[in-house]
Amino acid sequence: MAEAEPSSGQKNDDQLFSFSNTSLKQRITQKHADQHATSDTTLIFQTFDSVNGTYEEDRISMSSQDSGIPTLEINPPEHIHARATTAERVIPPHDDKPATLNLEISEGSLIKASTFPRCDFDFVRLHAPNGLSSAACKGTLNRSDDFSVCSVSSLSTEFSTTLSVSNEDFLDFMVTSESSAVVTFENEDALNRFDHSLSPPSDFHKKLSSPQRPSVEISTPKETRSKTPAPLISFFHRNLPAKPEEEAQKHRQEYEEMVAQAKKRELKEAQKRKKQLEDRCKLEESIGNAALTWSQEILPNWQSMCSSKRVRDLWWQGLPPSVRGKVWSLAIGNDLNITDELYNICLSRAKEKWNTFVASTSAAETDAQDAGLSLADREASLELIKLDISRTFPHLCIFQEGGPYHDVLHSILGAYTCYRPDVGYVQGMSFIAAVLILNMDTADAFIAFTNLLNKPCQMAFYRVDHSLMLTYFAAFEVFFEENLPKLFAHFKENNLSSDIYLIDWIFTLYSKSLPLDIACRVWDVFCRDGEEFLFRTALGILRLYEDILTHMDFIHIAQFLTRLPDDISADEIFSSVTTVNMNCRNKRWPQVLQSLLKGQDRSSPLLKR
Amino acid sequence: MSETYDFLFKFLVIGNAGTGKSCLLHQFIEKRFKDDSNHTIGVEFGSKIISVVNKSVKLQIWDTAGQERFRSVTRSYYRGAAGALLVYDITSRETYNALTNWLTDARMLASQNIVIILCGNKKDLDADREVTFLEASRFAQENELMFLETSALTGENVEEAFVQCARKILNKIESGELDPERMGSGIQYGDAALRQLRSPRRAQAESVQECGC
Numbered sequence: 001m002a003e004a005e006p007s008s009g010q011k012n013d014d015q016l017f018s019f020s021n022t023s024l025k026q027r028i029t030q031k032h033a034d035q036h037a038t039s040d041t042t043l044i045f046q047t048f049d050s051v052n053g054t055y056e057e058d059r060i061s062m063s064s065q066d067s068g069i070p071t072l073e074i075n076p077p078e079h080i081h082a083r084a085t086t087a088e089r090v091i092p093p094h095d096d097k098p099a100t101l102n103l104e105i106s107e108g109s110l111i112k113a114s115t116f117p118r119c120d121f122d123f124v125r126l127h128a129p130n131g132l133s134s135a136a137c138k139g140t141l142n143r144s145d146d147f148s149v150c151s152v153s154s155l156s157t158e159f160s161t162t163l164s165v166s167n168e169d170f171l172d173f174m175v176t177s178e179s180s181a182v183v184t185f186e187n188e189d190a191l192n193r194f195d196h197s198l199s200p201p202s203d204f205h206k207k208l209s210s211p212q213r214p215s216v217e218i219s220t221p222k223e224t225r226s227k228t229p230a231p232l233i234s235f236f237h238r239n240l241p242a243k244p245e246e247e248a249q250k251h252r253q254e255y256e257e258m259v260a261q262a263k264k265r266e267l268k269e270a271q272k273r274k275k276q277l278e279d280r281c282k283l284e285e286s287i288g289n290a291a292l293t294w295s296q297e298i299l300p301n302w303q304s305m306c307s308s309k310r311v312r313d314l315w316w317q318g319l320p321p322s323v324r325g326k327v328w329s330l331a332i333g334n335d336l337n338i339t340d341e342l343y344n345i346c347l348s349r350a351k352e353k354w355n356t357f358v359a360s361t362s363a364a365e366t367d368a369q370d371a372g373l374s375l376a377d378r379e380a381s382l383e384l385i386k387l388d389i390s391r392t393f394p395h396l397c398i399f400q401e402g403g404p405y406h407d408v409l410h411s412i413l414g415a416y417t418c419y420r421p422d423v424g425y426v427q428g429m430s431f432i433a434a435v436l437i438l439n440m441d442t443a444d445a446f447i448a449f450t451n452l453l454n455k456p457c458q459m460a461f462y463r464v465d466h467s468l469m470l471t472y473f474a475a476f477e478v479f480f481e482e483n484l485p486k487l488f489a490h491f492k493e494n495n496l497s498s499d500i501y502l503i504d505w506i507f508t509l510y511s512k513s514l515p516l517d518i519a520c521r522v523w524d525v526f527c528r529d530g531e532e533f534l535f536r537t538a539l540g541i542l543r544l545y546e547d548i549l550t551h552m553d554f555i556h557i558a559q560f561l562t563r564l565p566d567d568i569s570a571d572e573i574f575s576s577v578t579t580v581n582m583n584c585r586n587k588r589w590p591q592v593l594q595s596l597l598k599g600q601d602r603s604s605p606l607l608k609r
Numbered sequence: 610m611s612e613t614y615d616f617l618f619k620f621l622v623i624g625n626a627g628t629g630k631s632c633l634l635h636q637f638i639e640k641r642f643k644d645d646s647n648h649t650i651g652v653e654f655g656s657k658i659i660s661v662v663n664k665s666v667k668l669q670i671w672d673t674a675g676q677e678r679f680r681s682v683t684r685s686y687y688r689g690a691a692g693a694l695l696v697y698d699i700t701s702r703e704t705y706n707a708l709t710n711w712l713t714d715a716r717m718l719a720s721q722n723i724v725i726i727l728c729g730n731k732k733d734l735d736a737d738r739e740v741t742f743l744e745a746s747r748f749a750q751e752n753e754l755m756f757l758e759t760s761a762l763t764g765e766n767v768e769e770a771f772v773q774c775a776r777k778i779l780n781k782i783e784s785g786e787l788d789p790e791r792m793g794s795g796i797q798y799g800d801a802a803l804r805q806l807r808s809p810r811r812a813q814a815e816s817v818q819e820c821g822c
Contacts, residue, residue, distance in 0.1 A: 384626055388648050391646060394645035395645055427626065427676045427678070428650045464679060464681055499685075500652060503651030504650040508650060555654060559656070562652070562653045
């Protein structure tokens, strides 16, 4: 058992144990011949189950590789005594000189106490089928903090081991740690908790101590077997010819390179992890702070604060999810004075309708034919709600039949058709209702839903007032031409009118075309700034992809804009939106829209055919 | 774009909501069934180059929203379509009953010579069938439509529907029944066709550029 106590300065020597012993080699060869052993080494991991008092075994076979130095990677669990032994039983380490392999616990290492709920004593037995100790072969003990090479997770340990055998003339036994290439403890706390004993196989139950490497100790368990060779270290020194200096130098160099590389990699990884962690912490902290500010400062004083610059700035950065629903509700308002009671009335009426509709489907069909299309459309919209609910955010799997929000979504849409039978259900509504449901409770969602749809722009679209929609598109195109003249011209050249992409974006308030978290941020500012922001966002998206779009033809632009890339980032969009100028010849959005509404010039420059 | 094709046809996919229009398009282009599809708001697009009677034809497909309420919006997309898939759901008589309305719109608003193929989709759900093959076939004959029963789920007849429709259009072009150069025909020459047209036989066709329609 090797105990390396090293510091980075010593590591070169400390970690390289060269065992040169001809007789050992002979012995190995003999054993090989005797037992027809393959070069495969089987690792048996024995986990002592303190509850049942049994051992659990996992076997992992590994082939030695000609090229690479086989490695034994160990991710130490808490309080693990790892031993290498050919014997079935586990020999306790020597009392005086505990065969302890101290492993450095790096900062980012994953130490999950919960991972090892039951192993006070876990034993890792290294078992060579040829009866040889694996450690007798050239091997590297290599500890990895982050991941195990072997599937050791099944052992309930993070102790991963790779071991293999090479048939080189001399045998090196190396213990390295990826962290520092030094098998040591730098973490005091961990030192106490991590006591890794790696005892040598019974063949080597001898003291191994190298004069040149005083910090290395191989302890010998008291209990040794008859065939155990002489104390390991003397055994090697006496019987193996010295490694040629050249070769030793070469190996040392190779080893150092490996260590240096591993260390570099480790450092990089650690830095990356640290950065990620820092970023996440920062983000969480800022969200936490913002949530606190919103809930303790802003929301109690909503009326006086909501239009202050500070609040508006904070608002732009995105609402914390915990207060999002509340802020949306307040910002959307309740001009319609919808109450919970009214919602319940509408809902029960909707339920009645559904029941009678289901009961008399055939009757309704003939009625519908008599009464013309409108009734058929009404009735169909009840069916359509059902159909569309299952097609609303299908990837979230929460609105679909059997999902937790299926009934809620159904209820809100049904209640709305009773509240506004003149509007009824229109495709796209299910997305709006779904986003609201995700952020507030049912009655509040209904109140927000009805009031949101009652806004002029939404009403124009959901009543599918085509000429009014075209006016909105025309107003959009005024700002489009102002902000992105080149792209505007390119679209015009390709006969690509803005309705092709705007319809989906405006109807669903981007919840279908943008990733949900980004859509919610658009909603945040939409609640603050109103309809203008929807069109501003559209310009932001066009600006963001201007370079790509100017090189596309009609069908590719249309496909691109009706199916935006998935990897779109909120920061990119929002910084692009910031640069959009919603001021055209001293006219802002409302004025442009008004003048278009007044002047009968309703058709957009592009839509004029 | 570096694509070469002889012709570009504008295609529509129309029919009631929930009949599987977007799934047909997805199956045609991606060769697999889209089981988590959203409903289409407004219009979505697809394009694919297919090879029909030694010609490569690029289909520019407009997949429209099916809800009746969107009719006023989707109608504006019919203009200049050369072909259309008129889709109903064989398990829903309602979607079949609506065909006449869709057909009237298409004939009125798209090009006069629009080639329409009737697609009875969801063929895989034969157990729930509400519309027989025979009656749909009769309806197709009466209205001079081609007809196929398709399954966007299994892919059965999906490619065929698009290809047959494109073939019919090509035949009409060859027979002179359709003039690709007429505005609003829904047909454009691709680069490859232009090269052919520049052959001595039709030197005057040099002036033909991709007609913007």
